[in-house]
Amino acid sequence: MIITDINILRNKNELVKIEEVDELIKKLEIELNSSSTAGVGLAAPQIGINKQIAIVRFENNIINLVNPVIIDKLKGFVNKDEECLSLPGIKVDTLRHQEIFIKDLLRPDGLVITGYLAVIISHEIDHLHSILMTDRAVGKNKVGRNDPCPCGANINGKSIKYKNCHGR
8 A cells, every 4th residue: 555644754764685675576566556546666665664675667667776876966857747656636846857877786886867767766766765756846836834735635625734634
């Protein structure tokens, strides 16, 4: 089940040991495939596992990230209407990069990633470091803790504040 409680998503995540990788990847794939919403990536904290591992399944790309770190970023831009399985119904414009250089347990020499794939991987790596897309929000779509939750939740016709809904 996908975690939507921000307090849980903000927990510190531990490094993954190589012997844990296969089992964790399988759990992530099962959850991503069973999600009712089409997702292209999933991080372990989003399913209640506080480990630094994530998967990306976008077009023909199958990327597993284990203890990843972004070493360098190039060509910043505003990514429109970013979404997240853990923040259903919320879309925000985020500051992302068109090119990133990452290293992880599976790629100690590093890997350059470009385009939309760089956005997806940056998003998943953020989850591993307890950062949410709302933390990267820019412009008019930035959501404050006391703003109405963009998911549209309400009680008796009155909007619920973000901090009481997805900002728990």
